[in-house]
Every structure is written in C-alpha cells, then in structure tokens.
Amino acid sequence: MESPQERRERRRAEKRQAIRVAAVRIALDQGLEAATVEAISAAADISPRTFFNYFASKEEALAPGPMWTPEEFIGLLQERPADEPAFESLKVVARTLAARLRPIMADMKPFAELRRRHPELAAKARAVDETKLMESLFGAVSGRPGVTSAVHARLLVIVAFGAAISAVQESLAGGGAVEDLLEEAFTLLENGL
Structure with missing residues (x-):
C-alpha cells in the first residue's frame, strides 16, 4: 500500500508527465x-505559475523525463543485503527499473518525433552531466561483494541497464512480460551470452 508521501510523489510525477504530453x-x-x-499551461489545465513548479522552461517540458535518478538507483542498491553479490543485487534493481521504464518508454514515440523534427532540443534539455551521474553509480557498485575492479563495476552497471532496456524494448515490440524477458537477459549474461 502506498504511503502518503509515495502517493504525493506519484501524483506529482503524473502531473509532470501530463504537462510534458501537452507540451x-x-x-x-x-x-x-x-x-x-x-499554451502548455492552458492545455494541461494549470496556471503558468504552476507550470514553473514543475519545469524551469518550455524546453525542459519538451524533453522526455528521466527514467531514473542516481539517488533512486543507489537507494535501491543500498536496500539489498550488504553481503549479496553485486550481480544479484543489480538483477533486483534492474527488475524495479524495468517495471518503471516500460510505461515511460511506451510513451516515447511523440518525444522521439519531436527530437527528429527539432534536434536542437536535445542540447538545450541536457542540463545534467551524464558522466558525473554514471560515476556515482559506478562508485555505489564498486563496494559490493564480488566486484573486483573499477572496470568490473562499470561493466556491471552498464549490463544491468542494458538488460533492463532490452527487456522493456522487447516487451513493447513483442508483448512479452518484462519480468520474464529480464530474467532471460540476466540468464544469458550469467551464461556468458
């Protein structure tokens, strides 16, 4: 059952998405x-003042929302048992992220079309240095059991995200369950592909 804070966060995320879709x-x-x-505010049935509670600019509203934040990823990882091997922990984290990704990626077609028509939006919308974000994730994984080096940590993070995205894309294309496809992806990785 949702806590009041989780409900508020979900409603806020839904409102952000509704504003993005209108934009x-x-x-x-x-x-x-x-x-x-x-115009965006009118279409989303909010005031311009409310718009700025969600976005700093129209360009930000026209960009697809982040599929996850480093804090979410690190929080999910920290919830796992401290002695659990990194690969197993990342499997569980990837399941959670994949469940979140599927509905977001299902709504990506309009954003992709907008980017195709206006590639300049990508540069304006990129306010966060992705390298720094990934470095924080690599750092969080590097301290997990079974991680032998910085390169190992990087590979584990990249493969976990790759598996989650692949499972979601395959689910959207073929209609299979994300959970089953993600399990298949991790089994392939464990078996050396």
Missing part, C-alpha cells in the same frame, strides 16, 4: 513556437 502535442501539432508556457 509535445502542441509542438508537434502547431509548431515549436506555439508551445509557449501559456
């Missing part, structure tokens, strides 16, 4: 110039 719909249907804060 992208306007930009695709009427052009990027028509996607003003006022």
Whole structure:
C-alpha cells in the first residue's frame, strides 16, 4: 500500500508527465513556437505559475523525463543485503527499473518525433552531466561483494541497464512480460551470452 508521501510523489510525477504530453502535442501539432508556457499551461489545465513548479522552461517540458535518478538507483542498491553479490543485487534493481521504464518508454514515440523534427532540443534539455551521474553509480557498485575492479563495476552497471532496456524494448515490440524477458537477459549474461 502506498504511503502518503509515495502517493504525493506519484501524483506529482503524473502531473509532470501530463504537462510534458501537452507540451509535445502542441509542438508537434502547431509548431515549436506555439508551445509557449501559456499554451502548455492552458492545455494541461494549470496556471503558468504552476507550470514553473514543475519545469524551469518550455524546453525542459519538451524533453522526455528521466527514467531514473542516481539517488533512486543507489537507494535501491543500498536496500539489498550488504553481503549479496553485486550481480544479484543489480538483477533486483534492474527488475524495479524495468517495471518503471516500460510505461515511460511506451510513451516515447511523440518525444522521439519531436527530437527528429527539432534536434536542437536535445542540447538545450541536457542540463545534467551524464558522466558525473554514471560515476556515482559506478562508485555505489564498486563496494559490493564480488566486484573486483573499477572496470568490473562499470561493466556491471552498464549490463544491468542494458538488460533492463532490452527487456522493456522487447516487451513493447513483442508483448512479452518484462519480468520474464529480464530474467532471460540476466540468464544469458550469467551464461556468458
């Protein structure tokens, strides 16, 4: 059962997504110039002031939301038993992330079309240094049991995300259950592909 805080966070995430969808719909249907804060706010049935509680700019609203944050990833990893091997911990974390990714990736087509039409949005929307984000994840994994080096930690993080994304994409394309496809992906990795 959801706690009040989890419910608030879920509702806030749903509102952010509704605003994003309204922004992208306007930009695709009427052009990027028509996607003003006022137009987006009206389409999302919020005030411009409320818009700025969720986004700093229209460009930020036109970018797909992050699929996860480093804090979420590290938090999920820290919830695992301290003596659990890194690969096993990452399997569990990947299951959680894959369950979150599927609905987000199912809604990505309009964002992809917008990026295709306006590639300049990608540069404007990238406010976070992805290298620093990944470094924090590598650092969190490097202290787990079974991790033998920094390269090993990097590979484990990259394969876990690759497995999660592959399972979600295959689920969207073929309709299989994400959980089953993720289990298959990790079994292939364990068996050396």
